[in-house]
Amino acid sequence: EPEVTQTPSHQVTQMGQEVILRCVPISNHLYFYWYRQILGQKVEFLVSFYNNEISEKSEIFDDQFSVERPDGSNFTLKIRSTKLEDSAMYFCASKGGASYEQYFGPGTRLTVT
Template sequence: EPEVTQTPSHQVTQMGQEVILRCVPISNHLYFYWYRQILGQKVEFLVSFYNNEISEKSEIFDDQFSVERPDGSNFTLKIRSTKLEDSAMYFCASSTDGTAEAFFGQGTRLTVV
């Protein structure tokens, strides 16, 4: 069964450092998303991406965040200068169209120290 894969599974970084979280969406999907979940809290939308551009973003997705689809398979989330409050599980998701079910990856646990 096709699945969304994310790497690494766990990333520890020092405050102020840049991190790049990587995702390989399902191959025939056209919409890509990043969500985050702070420990014990609800899943929060960060950004959606379609046709090589951001289609929607939340208030959380400020200038410190960026997304990129550098090739035909990867979808990345970059945090330029990490803060302690960026510590969370980051989930990548993809869907065939914007209204279909979104398939989520296993997540990357980001710990900022």
């Protein structure tokens, strides 16, 4: 069964450093998403991406964040200058054009020290 994959599974970085989180969505899916889950809190929407552009973003997704689909298979989330409060589990998800449900990857745990 096709699944969403994410790399790395765990990333440790120092405050102020740039990080790139990578995702490979399910191959025939058209809509792509990033969510995050701070430890012990709700899963929160960050951004959705369709047709090579951002279709929606939350207030969390400020200028420090960017997304890209560089090669038609990968979908990346970049945080330009990480802050301590960016420490969280980041989930990528994808959705087919005709479906309603999103399929999530296993997540990347980002730890900012």
